[in-house]
Amino acid sequence: MPLPHGTKLLLAALAWTPGAFVADEVLIERVWQERRPQHPVDALYIQATRLRKALRADGQHGDGFELARKRGGYVLAIDEERVDIARFRGLVRQAQQAARAGEADSALGLYARALELWRGEPLSDVRTAWAESARVALRREHREALVASTELHLRVGRHEECLPQLQWLADMHPFDEKVTGLLMLALHRAGRQADALDCFRVLRQRMVDLLGCEPGPELRSLQERVLARDHRLLPPSTYAGAAC
Numbered sequence: 001m002p003l004p005h006g007t008k009l010l011l012a013a014l015a016w017t018p019g020a021f022v023a024d025e026v027l028i029e030r031v032w033q034e035r036r037p038q039h040p041v042d043a044l045y046i047q048a049t050r051l052r053k054a055l056r057a058d059g060q061h062g063d064g065f066e067l068a069r070k071r072g073g074y075v076l077a078i079d080e081e082r083v084d085i086a087r088f089r090g091l092v093r094q095a096q097q098a099a100r101a102g103e104a105d106s107a108l109g110l111y112a113r114a115l116e117l118w119r120g121e122p123l124s125d126v127r128t129a130w131a132e133s134a135r136v137a138l139r140r141e142h143r144e145a146l147v148a149s150t151e152l153h154l155r156v157g158r159h160e161e162c163l164p165q166l167q168w169l170a171d172m173h174p175f176d177e178k179v180t181g182l183l184m185l186a187l188h189r190a191g192r193q194a195d196a197l198d199c200f201r202v203l204r205q206r207m208v209d210l211l212g213c214e215p216g217p218e219l220r221s222l223q224e225r226v227l228a229r230d231h232r233l234l235p236p237s238t239y240a241g242a243a244c
Contacts, residue, residue, distance in 0.1 A: 006031055006043075007050045012126050014067070014076035016134060018083045023073040030130040048074060085138065088117045092145050099148075104156045111149035118142055143173070150182055157235030159189040170199070174206060177219045184219075188226050189235055196226050 003011065013030040014022055028040040037043040052067050066077045080086035091114035098107035122138045123131045146169055153162035166183040173179050180203045187196035200223040204215050214220070225233055 003054055004050065006047050007054065009126055009128065009131075010044070010047045010051055011076075012123055012131065012134075014074060015078070015083050016085070018076055018078045018080055018086050021070055021073050021075050027074065030128070033129050084117045085122075088114050088145075089141070091117075092141070092148075095145075096148070099152055104152060108149065108152055108156075108158075111145060111152070114145055115142075115149065143169070147179065147182070150186075154182065154185060154189075157189075159186040159235065162186060163190065174203070175211070177203070177216055180215075181219050181222050184222055184226060185233060188233055193226060193229070197223065200226075 009031045010027065013027050024041055024044055028036065028044055031044070031047065032040060048067060048069070055065055055067065065079070065082065068075045068077055080090060091110050095107045095110035095114065098104075098110060122135050146165060150162040150166050150169070153159065163183075163186050166179065166186055169179045170176070170183050180199055184196040184199050187193075187199065200215070200219065203219075207213055207215060
């Protein structure tokens with residue numbers, strides 16, 4: 001059942017932190033950020049009633065999905081497996097724990113499952129200042145998960161697998177020196193030294209022309225090491241063999 005705009009906003013505002021108490025004032029700010037109704041708490045109650053009816057009509061109520069009124073606010077009681085952002089964050093946390101425990105394959109699998117949940121623009125049909133700030137936060141979390149995943153790929157010598165992901169990241173974040181450095185390292189390990197150096201050249205030119213500054217010392221050092229074919233840049237297993 002299609003939800004009215006205000007009801008959809010309320011659902012999004014609650015689903016942002018499923019299972020957590022959200023105060024009336026916070027919900028009112030998120031739902032009516034620009035044109036607040038004359039009686040906002042009453043208006044919020046009406047939207048909550050509509051949301052409950054919509055959940056019942058869709059057969060969701062009583063099936064791990066309930067909107068509960070608490071003193072001064074609401075709680076969307078829901079199985080986190082049914083909210084993509086909660087699933088994404090949970091899988092990323094598990095991946096981080098696995099990586100810290102040295103379980104690289106498990107961590108990479110968890111990152112892959114988390115990243116598969118990312119489909120299109122978050123909250124694409126909700127156009128408010130709060131929704132835009134939520135989108136910014138989600139894009140940052142998505143980027144951090146991508147970077148962590150590619151770093152782990154590189155750490156275990158699986159550079160070929162993460163090259164497409166890194167190239168996409170570099171296109172999306174053209175001034176990000178960390179992403180450029182990871183891409184340079186992956187290209188170098190893939191035997192594409194000229195492409196790795198070209199990444200540095202393009203970024204440097206872009207920064208000089210548009211920002212009036214040079215890349216930082218870490219990226220400049222990486223460029224020098226690529227030029228020198230530093231064997232310590234090789235994948236871990238290859239480097240171990242070269243050191244024997």
